[in-house]
Structures are given as C-alpha cells and as structure tokens.
Amino acid sequence: MSISNNQQWLLYLCCLIALYACTKDNATCTNANINIQVQVNQSHPCNRTGSIKIISPLGPSYQYKLNELPYQERSNFDSLSVGDYHITVKDNHGCTNSKKISIDTVKPNATFIATQQVLNSYCTPCHIGSNGSGGFDVTHVCTVLNLWHRIEARAILGIPTPMPRTGLIPVSERNKIIHWINNGHQY
Numbered sequence: 001m002s003i004s005n006n007q008q009w010l011l012y013l014c015c016l017i018a019l020y021a022c023t024k025d026n027a028t029c030t031n032a033n034i035n036i037q038v039q040v041n042q043s044h045p046c047n048r049t050g051s052i053k054i055i056s057p058l059g060p061s062y063q064y065k066l067n068e069l070p071y072q073e074r075s076n077f078d079s080l081s082v083g084d085y086h087i088t089v090k091d092n093h094g095c096t097n098s099k100k101i102s103i104d105t106v107k108p109n110a111t112f113i114a115t116q117q118v119l120n121s122y123c124t125p126c127h128i129g130s131n132g133s134g135g136f137d138v139t140h141v142c143t144v145l146n147l148w149h150r151i152e153a154r155a156i157l158g159i160p161t162p163m164p165r166t167g168l169i170p171v172s173e174r175n176k177i178i179h180w181i182n183n184g185h186q187y
C-alpha cells in the first residue's frame with residue numbers, strides 16, 4: 001500500500017515542526033542554566049560506602065544520571081567505591097549539564113596507622129607485593145584488614161610459630177597491633 005500525496009505532505013510538515021521544536025529547545029540550553037552542586041561522602045577503601053548527594057538543582061523537572069547508567073528521579077547515589085564519577089543532570093526541556101566528582105578514601109584511624117607502621121617496619125621485605133610470603137602483602141590495606149586474625153595469631157600469640165620466625169617483635173610494637181585489634185581492627 002502506497003501513501004497518498006496528502007499523507008506525504010503531512011509527514012513532511014510533522015518533521016519540520018519536530019525539527020523546529022528541537023532546535024528551539026536546544027537554543028535555550030546553556031550549561032550555566034544547570035548549576036550542579038553536590039555533597040560527597042568518601043568511601044572505605046575496601047567497601048562501597050561512598051555517596052554523592054545532589055543538593056542543587058532539585059525538583060520534579062530534573063533527572064539525574066551516574067556515568068552511563070539510565071536517568072533516574074532520585075538525586076542520591078549510594079554504595080559507591082573510591083574513584084571518579086560523572087553526574088549528569090537533565091531538565092524537562094532536555095537540557096543537560098555534567099560534573100566530574102571524585103570519591104576519595106576516608107581517613108584511617110590512629111590505631112590502624114600505628115599498626116601499618118609496625119607492619120611496614122617489621123614484616124617487609126618478606127611480605128610485600130603480590131607474591132609476598134604466605135600470600136600476605138602488608139602494603140595492601142584490604143589484605144591487612146581481612147587477615148587481622150592471622151596477624152594476631154602469628155605476630156602476637158606466636159601460634160603456630162612466631163612471625164617473624166626469628167622471634168616476636170618488641171612488646172611496645174606488639175601493643176600497637178593489640179590496640180588496633182581491641183579497637184575493632186577497623187580502617
């Protein structure tokens with residue numbers, strides 16, 4: 001079935017109107033119209049505890065998008081790990097603006113910093129890099145956090161044998177690790 005001349009003209013007309021509407025809308029889009037303001041929560045180095053909360057612009061005429069994910073009505077993005085993100089905001093004319101947001105690592109607590117210093121001075125060079133002795137790399141934060149009970153067993157209790165093998169490290173240094181463990185072995 002072929003379309004009549006009238007239908008064809010109607011089609012052209014529709015296209016022209018659509019094109020005009022599009023260009024008209026785009027002409028009014030300037031990035032300055034959408035001024036993105038956010039509040040950022042940093043993340044734990046091993047868990048996704050970061051978040052980006054858009055504080056402006058808000059309201060039903062805006063939609064929000066994280067990286068290449070689909071647009072959403074919600075202006076909060078949760079469970080984000082450390083890294084760089086792109087937030088895009090779109091208004092109801094289809095105008096958009098983007099902003100690059102970085103999520104950093106939260107600051108470690110003092111007992112973890114002290115423990116890290118002990119491990120770095122007494123457990124390297126045996127425990128450094130991906131093929132560190134016993135598969136244990138003391139420079140890798142998440143490994144230290146996950147293996148706290150093995151650190152306790154070997155470097156504090158000396159079970160089944162002490163670490164380092166030549167004998168436990170000085171009491172004052174062990175106390176720093178004990179303090180961190182008793183504090184909940186947190187980052």
Ligand code: HEC
Binds near residue numbers: 147
């Ligand atoms: C001179 C080298 C050397 C030093 C220094 C050393 N280690 Fe080890 N470590 C080893 C070797 C070799 C192994 C693997 C054999 C074993 O488990 O005994 C190992 C294994 C381990 C393991 C994994 C095995 C397990 O029991 O889960 C942990 C955890 C560990 N060491 C903790 C430590 C800590 C903490 C320190 C510092 C206080 C330390 N080591 C210092 C050589 C060393």
